[in-house]
Amino acid sequence: MPAAEPPTRHLVVVRRAPYGASLARTAIETALAVAAFEQPVDILFMGDGVLQLLGQQDSQASGSRNMGRLLASLPLYDIEAVYVDGQAAAAYGVDLANSPVAATALTPAQVRELMDRCDKLLGF
Amino acid sequence: MSVILHTLNASPASGAFDDCLRAITADDALLLLGDGVYAAMAHSRAWERLRACGAPLYVLRADASAAGVLPLLEEIEVVDMDGFVALTERYPRQLAWY
């Protein structure tokens, strides 16, 4: 039997705040689509993207769809892991304990190690 | 599979610029295009930071020319679109910063 090819690993890098650009939601929906097709995918929040991890997002009054709720659903879709640039989270003072989804804080060296574990990189 | 072609299409004042510099290693390559070409202006602070990353640096000719940056370049390889494609042949992974 021929050895199965290792699956393509995807990394979605999100740098957008949750409500200011449609790319924020598009990035997460893209990751969900990759997972829905049973391909491995990780998400990395960098820059303003770490603001997606603020707890207690309530978008009802603004009429937007709640990004926090979308992120909270990631584990249901077998998203392998969610990571965050620890320096960016600290710079904004984002309390990861209240994040809508469990996110592992990475050092710059660990960010690079994560990128090097992935075959396809998608920058949003 | 560890090397990456970074493409930067954002000005040096952007978070994209900072994040790109954070992720890049000396084995990678960086192509400046769109508003990213302003980072190649010789003697600017952005250019000093770019050079310090140690990766080979490239700038897209058409965009540098449109921006008026072409005469201000020093020690950076100027490529056309064909050169961009050639870079993607050499570097198996691309990461877009914008």
Next chain:
Amino acid sequence: MIYSLLVLSSPASGHGARHAVQFARSALQRGHTIDRVFFLDDGTFAGSAAAVFPQDEASPLQCWVELSERHALELILCVSSALKRGLLDAGEAQRHERCGPTIHPAFVISGLGQLVDAMTHCDRLVTFGG
């Protein structure tokens, strides 16, 4: 090599949409195959049949149409991005009771699965944003 392109920005603003079409042309000239161009988010504006560009500005639509005719590229607009932006094919226009199609027939509206499929099969994924 087999390339897949992901286009995230509108032809009306920024550089990414123009880079994508020029990159596609160069890659094909260098003998590569582009199996699919996936337009996502504001990238979907590339498929608008109604956009009018000034004569002294390159029309990205015409460039894509010519490339797709000559090289059999698949030009795919993400359905959720496209519908929000008023970019509909005949079927979607009928389904949502709009007056008619607004995209060029060289483009196909489909789901993100087409991007996932392209990513898992291509040698190179190149993303254009901004």
